Amino acid sequence: MxxxxxxxxxxxxxxxxxxxxxxxxxxxxxxxxxxxxxxxxxxxxxxxxxxxxxxxxxxxxxxxxxxxxxxxxxxxxxxxxxxxxxxxxxxxxxxxxxxxxxxxxxxxxxxxxxxxxxxxxxLIPDYSFLDPDSGYQISKRDHVTMRSNYRLVANNLLDLSHAAYLHEGILAYPESVRAEISVREEGNYVYVERNRTNVKPALLPDLLFRGDGQPVDVMTVMRWSAPCHLMNDNMTFPVGGRIEEGAGLYGAHILTPVTETSTLYHFAAARRGVPFEGDEQTAAEVRKKMSELRRIAFEEQDEPIVEAQQRYLLKHPEAKPVLLKIDTGPARCNRILDKLISAETQHEQ
Ligand code: FES
Ligand SMILES: [Fe+2]
CATH class of the missing domain: 2.102.10.10 (Rieske [2Fe-2S] iron-sulphur domain)
Known part of the structure; x- marks a missing residue:
């Protein structure tokens, strides 16, 4: 089950x-x-x-x-x-x-x-931005193994409000955590969208956009498809401006359960948005920095949290989380996955 x-x-x-x-x-x-x-x-x-x-x-x-x-x-x-x-x-x-x-x-x-x-x-989700002929600047194709159930890792990705605290400075700041959140389903995909206006850009979004540290608007859409394949579309753009005037990334976050308590997590990102200003050497440096910052965020910041959550839940399997508004996306995707698994189990019986 x-x-x-x-x-x-x-x-x-x-x-x-x-x-x-x-x-x-x-x-x-x-x-x-x-x-x-x-x-x-x-x-x-x-x-x-x-x-x-x-x-x-x-x-x-x-x-x-x-x-x-x-x-x-x-x-x-x-x-x-x-x-x-x-x-x-x-x-x-x-x-x-x-x-x-x-x-x-x-x-x-x-x-x-x-x-x-x-x-x-x-049923293979669309990750065509990773294709060799996509034309995007792609970061390192990386992976980590987390000693945690895949659902905890997926829930982490489906609620990116944690970036303001856990990834403070790299991906967001606590003072700009408030966001408009909406969840929508389209075909096989669920989209969890967060919009923030007039916020200080953190290190990675600033690197990908203007690099001047000036306030920006930010749109983040996390796409989920069963069982645990995610893709992030993150854009930073001028305050009050259009998304097309900005830059950001597509991020692949693909989870594979190894066991009940370990998950193989493949990730890579592509810069997207307004054409990159700079020569090939600068582009290569941005790719390298993008790879490094994401690896730090996932391995050194997300991983210890989801592993600690797993340890707690092994000791306290009856524990139920307190649900906040930010948990709408994870809750919806968990429900869909439960339904699919239960339909599959009934079909086999
Ligand atoms: S040939 Fe494979 S175990 Fe003997
Ligand atoms: Fe994270």
């Missing part, structure tokens, strides 16, 4: 598979898997266990020009469909197979379908 199974989850940035490959192991939704790139460029994802005596396949190697994975223990070989295709100990190939997961590469990420029904490619 805790995970939505018929959904895509991100296992890694595509470049990680190529850099750390050929065999990369991951745990998604408590399932251990090994991933590799097939000779045709597609992605293979197999359960990370050999059916013979349960050795982890990621400790083996790719053989037959990358077509088969060889178990490290006694050498059985399996192809990308999980079929056993070679037994070095005799002529009979045992009729065993390794479970496989549908996996695709999209928007520079590797997505794995964790359900039993037919994978639906249209």
């Amino acid at each position: 805790t995970y939505l199974r018929n959904a895509w989850y991100v296992a890694m940035w595509a470049e990680t598979l190529d850099a750390d490959g050929p065999l990369v192991s991951r745990t998604l939704l408590d399932e251990d898997m090994v991933l590799f790139r097939r000779p045709d460029g597609g992605i293979a994802a197999l359960e990370d266990v050999c059916p013979h005596r349960f050795a982890p396949l990621h400790m083996g190697k790719l053989v037959e020009d990358g077509r088969n994975i060889r178990c490290p223990y006694h050498g059985l070989e399996f192809d990308a469909s999980g079929t056993c295709v070679r037994n070095p100990h005799g002529d009979r190939i045992p009729p065993c197979r390794v479970r496989t997961f549908p996996a695709v590469e999209k928007h520079t990420l590797i997505w794995v379908w964790m359900g039993v029904s037919q994978p639906d490619l249209s």
